[in-house]
Amino acid sequence: MTASLTLVIIMAVLYAAGVYVMLERSLTRVLIGFLLVGNATNILIFIMSGPSGSAPIVSDSTADAPMVDALPQVLMLTAIVINFGITAFLLALIYRSWWLARLGDRGDTVPDEHASDTEQTTEATFDAVDVDDQAIQDLLDASDEHVDDDSDTTRGDR
Template identity: 70%
Template sequence: MTASATLILLMAVLYAVGITVMLERSLTRVLIGFMLVGNATNLLILLVSGPNGTAPIVTGTSADETMADPVPQVLMLTAIVINFGITAFVLALIYRSWWLAQLGDQGDAVPDQHTDDTEAATDATFDAVDLDDAAIQKILADSNEHPDEPDRGLEEKR
């Protein structure tokens, strides 16, 4: 197999764009850049893996000259798994930084229980969570999927 000029050009563009985007200050752009570099690495492994071959299990012999080398396939699978793990980690970092930005100057520090304005500080911090919980409870109350009495549906069918 000869390397296609299109694949080589695509790999080079993915590396260039990925590294350029990774140098930005935004975590989202770092994530996008890392994903582009990961895909470019997979293309690089594909390009240098050599010619196509037959599967080792089909021929039954280990001395087959046309047998495919499994090492590049394993390397590419490993690169995909590592890329997925780092993507999940960076997504967690992005969510955490967004959450801390929403809390403002207070951060995620919980106020002392012994102060007089504990209720006001707690209400200000967790107001969005309470509003979400109230909205979810209203939706569940309006729907017929979660009745108040779980056995009521069975008794009506009998």
């Protein structure tokens, strides 16, 4: 495949626009610029992939036909995955900066949800757990399915 002039022009415009937009201070513009540069890189790999041919599966009818190289396809898939990962990271940064800007003077401090809890309410919560544990232990003591500590026979065999 010879490089199409249209693809080369599109690739150059995407690189130029992406770099220009990435030079702004806004994180959303950096994200848009990174997406443009990523797509331009995919087009560059496509242009450099070489001539088209048959699928790289060897069979009786395609043994003599020219086969396409699979490496550029793998590189494009890898570039897409890397582009997606960095896009997700930039989106997380954008959300975090928006959240911190929305908080204003409070900054990164988040109020404690349990500041109004007293020691009595906390102890009452744990007492309820202790009561449940004691009820389970009483049921186990009353059942005849466990083994006595001093002998190997069950209570039902006495």
